[in-house]
Amino acid sequence: MHEGTITAFPLCLSLSLSLSLSLSLSLSLSLSKMEPSSYIETQNPQEVEITSHAPKLQQHEGVRRTSSNDKTEGNTINGLSLTWKDLCVTVPDGKNGGRRSILQGVTGYARPGEILAIMGPSGSGKSTLLDALAGRLHSKTRQSGDILVNGFKKTLAYGTSAYVTQDETLITTLTVRESVYYSAQLQLPNSMSKADKKERAEITIREMGLQDSMDTRIGGWGAKGLSGGQKRRVSICIEILTRPKLLFLDEPTSGLDSAAAYYVMRRIAKLDQHEGRTIIASIHQPCSEVFELFDNLCLLSSGKTVYFGHASSAMEFFALNGFPCPGFQNPSDHFLRTINKDFDDEDIEQGLSGRKPTEEVIKTLIDSYKSSTNYLEVNNEVAEICKKGDGALEKKKNHASFSTQCLVLTRRSFINMHRDLGYYWLRLGIYIALSIGLGTLFYDVGSNCSSIQARSSMLMFVASFLTFMAIGGFPSFVEDMKVFERERLNGHYSTGAFVVANTLSSAPYLLLVSVIPAALAYYLTGLRNGFDHYGYYTSVLFSCMLLVESIMMIVASLVPNYLMGIIVGAGIQGFMILGGGFFRLPNDLPAPFWKYPLFYVGFHKYAYQGLFKNEFEGVEYEYNEAGVRKIMNGEHILRDTWQVEMSYSKWVDLEVILAMVVICRVLFFVIIKIVEKVKPHLSGLTFVVPKKQVMQVSVKPLATPSH
Numbered sequence: 244m245h246e247g248t249i250t251a252f253p254l255c256l257s258l259s260l261s262l263s264l265s266l267s268l269s270l271s272l273s274l275s276k277m278e279p280s281s282y283i284e285t286q287n288p289q290e291v292e293i294t295s296h297a298p299k300l301q302q303h304e305g306v307r308r309t310s311s312n313d314k315t316e317g318n319t320i321n322g323l324s325l326t327w328k329d330l331c332v333t334v335p336d337g338k339n340g341g342r343r344s345i346l347q348g349v350t351g352y353a354r355p356g357e358i359l360a361i362m363g364p365s366g367s368g369k370s371t372l373l374d375a376l377a378g379r380l381h382s383k384t385r386q387s388g389d390i391l392v393n394g395f396k397k398t399l400a401y402g403t404s405a406y407v408t409q410d411e412t413l414i415t416t417l418t419v420r421e422s423v424y425y426s427a428q429l430q431l432p433n434s435m436s437k438a439d440k441k442e443r444a445e446i447t448i449r450e451m452g453l454q455d456s457m458d459t460r461i462g463g464w465g466a467k468g469l470s471g472g473q474k475r476r477v478s479i480c481i482e483i484l485t486r487p488k489l490l491f492l493d494e495p496t497s498g499l500d501s502a503a504a505y506y507v508m509r510r511i512a513k514l515d516q517h518e519g520r521t522i523i524a525s526i527h528q529p530c531s532e533v534f535e536l537f538d539n540l541c542l543l544s545s546g547k548t549v550y551f552g553h554a555s556s557a558m559e560f561f562a563l564n565g566f567p568c569p570g571f572q573n574p575s576d577h578f579l580r581t582i583n584k585d586f587d588d589e590d591i592e593q594g595l596s597g598r599k600p601t602e603e604v605i606k607t608l609i610d611s612y613k614s615s616t617n618y619l620e621v622n623n624e625v626a627e628i629c630k631k632g633d634g635a636l637e638k639k640k641n642h643a644s645f646s647t648q649c650l651v652l653t654r655r656s657f658i659n660m661h662r663d664l665g666y667y668w669l670r671l672g673i674y675i676a677l678s679i680g681l682g683t684l685f686y687d688v689g690s691n692c693s694s695i696q697a698r699s700s701m702l703m704f705v706a707s708f709l710t711f712m713a714i715g716g717f718p719s720f721v722e723d724m725k726v727f728e729r730e731r732l733n734g735h736y737s738t739g740a741f742v743v744a745n746t747l748s749s750a751p752y753l754l755l756v757s758v759i760p761a762a763l764a765y766y767l768t769g770l771r772n773g774f775d776h777y778g779y780y781t782s783v784l785f786s787c788m789l790l791v792e793s794i795m796m797i798v799a800s801l802v803p804n805y806l807m808g809i810i811v812g813a814g815i816q817g818f819m820i821l822g823g824g825f826f827r828l829p830n831d832l833p834a835p836f837w838k839y840p841l842f843y844v845g846f847h848k849y850a851y852q853g854l855f856k857n858e859f860e861g862v863e864y865e866y867n868e869a870g871v872r873k874i875m876n877g878e879h880i881l882r883d884t885w886q887v888e889m890s891y892s893k894w895v896d897l898e899v900i901l902a903m904v905v906i907c908r909v910l911f912f913v914i915i916k917i918v919e920k921v922k923p924h925l926s927g928l929t930f931v932v933p934k935k936q937v938m939q940v941s942v943k944p945l946a947t948p949s950h
């Protein structure tokens with residue numbers, strides 16, 4: 244009977260678990276399949292893709308924004324105007340506690356239905372300006388100046404603005420269709436039907452010209468998928484699903500070839516022609532066709548404004564100051580070349596020292612801009628927008644409900660865990676190998692007294708090292724956290740939904756990873772007979788793995804990268820194993836630190852004692868002493884050999900571990916919430932009080948729902 248159980252039991256368990264896993268997986272996959280939907284004629288991507296690859300100027304006419312005055316008189320005014328005045332941003336210098344300026348007195352505006360391009364050499368402060376405008380500056384930075392939305396200081400409501408960051412953080416195992424569709428389900432309100440959400444997702448994918456890659460996986464390290472440019476377009480797709488009124492794009496065209504860059508920018512521009520969307524994009528090196536799409540241009544050099552005004556007038560400004568754009572040269576190339584001082588030394592080496600030093604050129608341009616009519620116009624326009632502005636911002640858009648968020652996130656995370664080999668599958672393989680190793684090492688330990696030490700060591704190994712290895716999924720979790728961070732900042736869903744979804748989606752895998760290897764080790768070793776004892780032993784292993792994952796979640800929220808996270812996580816567990824009461828018995832543990840608090844705070848104490856009680860309680864072992872047959876009972880082993888606390892049952896030990904799981908998950912939630920709430924205050928925002936009534940004096944990252 245013993246041998247039959249050894250082989251049949253794990254087999255049955257693994258079969259039933261794999262079956263249930265694949266069943267739920269196929270269910271979620273079938274749910275994620277979208278029928279092709281008809282797309283709106285005016286947004287037909289073919290219309291974009293088929294046009295000549297050398298678009299003529301006339302082609303832009305259809306795309307170019309109408310001027311802001313037309314907009315004001317038209318019916319598209321319900322957009323958002325953003326103005327900033329004398330914006331300064333500083334960061335700690337590292338030397339003598341000083342601060343370095345990144346932005347210095349930048350003033351400008353962005354109006355509905357227009358694209359504002361922020362250009363400048365790398366390091367000139369483009370991303371910093373975008374971050375400041377979106378309220379996303381790093382906590383160590385300080386900013387001063389006025390940032391007003393329609394003339395008021397306000398926190399932008401969810402769905403009114405979106406930010407596409409420079410680096411793509413996407414779930415690499417999903418296809419384009421899945422990524423965008425899941426995102427649509429998360430972001431769009433419950434009042435919208437599933438079919439409408441699918442259609443919105445599909446239309447958006449087509450708008451970004453990704454219709455041919457719909458079923459391609461995004462791909463990442465180790466698995467090739469989309470190209471860099473395509474990933475960028477997927478990121479844009481996800482952020483424009485809710486049709487936000489204000490769109491921040493950090494270098495949306497970097498990594499795209501010139502034709503793709505043109506089409507993407509044209510799409511972005513055209514999308515909002517009638518919606519009055521405000522777009523602020525930092526652009527590295529636009530080709531002339533893309534440049535034609537911009538309404539306004541903000542040219543930065545070392546954090547100072549070199550030019551702000553109509554993009555079309557920039558050439559004139561440069562020419563007036565003695566730097567005319569040579570014929571046949573791309574104006575943006577000319578501007579950047581003129582104000583890039585990073586390579587002055589090289590110019591001198593190449594005998595181009597006859598040229599004015601770039602530092603001087605920049606100074607001339609900045610001074611000239613400050614005394615130009617452009618500068619006056621910008622200030623007037625900012626004042627005008629503030630004067631006209633009404634506090635009536637667009638109403639907060641609704642999210643999907645909390646339950647929908649949990650459901651969609653669970654499904655998405657479940658699929659990701661299934662496809663990412665490193666998340667659980669690799670661990671399952673290693674666990675099985677280790678369990679077979681354990682099983683053969685302690686094979687059929689027998690039931691005499693000498694087996695007590697072997698049983699204890701085997702249980703100790705299971706409770707410490709098998710659970711210890713749960714940190715193996717940490718790198719994958721860190722990738723998940725990056726996606727969560729991006730989506731949280733853009734307010735796609737609540738932190739609570741993420742915690743619930745992560746717990747629900749990982750539980751079946753952890754069950755699989757604990758049940759099969761645990762069964763192998765248990766039955767090969769020949770631990771205590773009885774399914775209830777095996778059940779308890781597996782439950783402890785499962786709860787410990789859940790707990791280690793929860794501890795690693797907390798580590799991930801506090802430690803910036805996965806290498807440091809693994810080291811910190813392993814260190815924490817190392818201490819807990821040492822202080823668990825096995826290597827040094829509880830009464831021998833030094834009182835400060837090891838006994839109080841570590842012995843009681845670490846989960847290993849409860850795991851060891853629970854497993855030992857499960858194994859030895861109520862069992863009698865025979866032994867021979869000087870030829871006399873004697874009996875040692877389990878209680879004696881527990882109390883005297885292992886100094887186990889016998890005042891409560893093994894179930895209390897299991898309950899304590901489960902309570903720790905809940906506490907850790909809640910703690911993770913609280914840490915994220917604290918970081919979210921405290922960060923804006925840490926940045927030491929020192930706003931100048933505007934002339935108008937102050938409605939809210941803090942700029943938060945785009946509001947996150949507060950479930």
Ligand SMILES: Nc1ncnc2c1ncn2[C@@H]1O[C@H](COP(=O)(O)OP(=O)(O)O)[C@@H](O)[C@H]1O
Nearest residue numbers: 334345364365366367368369370371372381384
């Ligand atoms: N949090 C920060 N701490 C220190 N320096 C920073 C920080 N953020 C930006 N910088 C510095 O500010 C300058 C402008 O950065 P950034 O806005 O990213 O430039 P761009 O996007 O134009 O390439 C760079 O020199 C960068 O090193």
Ligand SMILES: [Mg+2]
Nearest residue numbers: 369370371409
């Ligand atoms: Mg940048």
